[in-house]
Amino acid sequence: MTRAVDRGEIVAVLSVPRKISVLGIETSCDDTAVAVVIDGEVRSSVIVTQQQLHAEFGGVVPELASRAHSQAMTRALRRVLYEANIDPLRDLDGVAVTSGPGLAGSLMVGVAAAKACSLGYGLPLIGVDHMEGHVFGSALEEGLELPALVLLVSGGHSELVMVDEPGHYRFLGGTVDDAAGEAFDKVARMLGLGFPGGPEIEAAAQGGSPDTVAFPRASVASDLDFSFSGVKTAVLRYLQSAPDAKVADVAASFQVAVVDALMIRVKRALDLESVASFAIGGGVAANSLLRERTVELGRDLNLRVNVPSRRYCTDNGAMIAAAGAYHLERGDRSALDLGIDPSAELMVKPA
Ligand code: KG4
Numbered sequence: 001m002t003r004a005v006d007r008g009e010i011v012a013v014l015s016v017p018r019k020i021s022v023l024g025i026e027t028s029c030d031d032t033a034v035a036v037v038i039d040g041e042v043r044s045s046v047i048v049t050q051q052q053l054h055a056e057f058g059g060v061v062p063e064l065a066s067r068a069h070s071q072a073m074t075r076a077l078r079r080v081l082y083e084a085n086i087d088p089l090r091d092l093d094g095v096a097v098t099s100g101p102g103l104a105g106s107l108m109v110g111v112a113a114a115k116a117c118s119l120g121y122g123l124p125l126i127g128v129d130h131m132e133g134h135v136f137g138s139a140l141e142e143g144l145e146l147p148a149l150v151l152l153v154s155g156g157h158s159e160l161v162m163v164d165e166p167g168h169y170r171f172l173g174g175t176v177d178d179a180a181g182e183a184f185d186k187v188a189r190m191l192g193l194g195f196p197g198g199p200e201i202e203a204a205a206q207g208g209s210p211d212t213v214a215f216p217r218a219s220v221a222s223d224l225d226f227s228f229s230g231v232k233t234a235v236l237r238y239l240q241s242a243p244d245a246k247v248a249d250v251a252a253s254f255q256v257a258v259v260d261a262l263m264i265r266v267k268r269a270l271d272l273e274s275v276a277s278f279a280i281g282g283g284v285a286a287n288s289l290l291r292e293r294t295v296e297l298g299r300d301l302n303l304r305v306n307v308p309s310r311r312y313c314t315d316n317g318a319m320i321a322a323a324g325a326y327h328l329e330r331g332d333r334s335a336l337d338l339g340i341d342p343s344a345e346l347m348v349k350p351a
């Protein structure tokens, strides 16, 4: 089926600047992620994951996360610089770091490390918003044609954002309760699967039928907002009423309900906005079904879509280095007393 999308004229292409080289540091949640981006290309990327540490709790324990970041940071930095095979004093133009949103203790470790690198190597420092980082994750491999609609879905966020022009992020809708990734993590726990739940549910769903249970596709007051608490409760109730249900079937039925709910809002937003492209970003964008649906949408609407490699969907240092490169090229700098902002808001919300 082909539908007409109001095709916006391309006003700009968001891409990673070619003449700037940056060290990126990301510690907003449970990955100690660092990367070196040289002249717009990812030269090296190291991610020390804490998944095992948090697995027994079924979610991220903030105190454990910050401690693990500080234990991992020095080695991760040494390794990423070694693998990049560069001299930071000569080859880098700046240090970028996630300053928010995220877990306070975790953010502090990254920001402190970035300040140390900035001072030690004599490089400018730039604080980056984590969600802007995810937008750049979608633009790392192929430039993002603007105006673009971007679906940002992670463990802490579910947002539909319009990138009207570089640096301008307009909020269209978001979750009124759980984030999409959080719902995956909680339902995985109910199903006795591991943490993080997204990849576990995706793997379990492969052997199941998505038509087994018709879980709700969540309707909320605003057409562009999301809600995932209803589907979560529906899974719980179903498991109570059908204790012998096959995990694979429930996983597949839940996964398709979440992806449907996301895509329904995406289509509504595309009806309202004039766009040159559509992109997905954040950890949940690593989900195969969401990726397939995005490609199909692009085909059906003859719309350009950016589906970044999985390694640039989940948290990584390259997306922060890329966003930092963009800001450094514009002349933006952070002072050495850069603070953290655990509840930073990137997007302009309607009045
Ligand atoms: O962006 P991200 O790495 O960290 C945050 O900023 O939160 O996203 C992590 C979230 C987790 O909730 C995880 O379960 C989810 O992304 N996730 C997935 C998949 N891979 C990661 N959800 C669904 N399917 C996946 N394949």
Ligand code: ZN
Pocket (backbone or CB within 6 Å): 130, 134, 154, 155, 282, 283, 314, 315
């Ligand atoms: Zn993230």
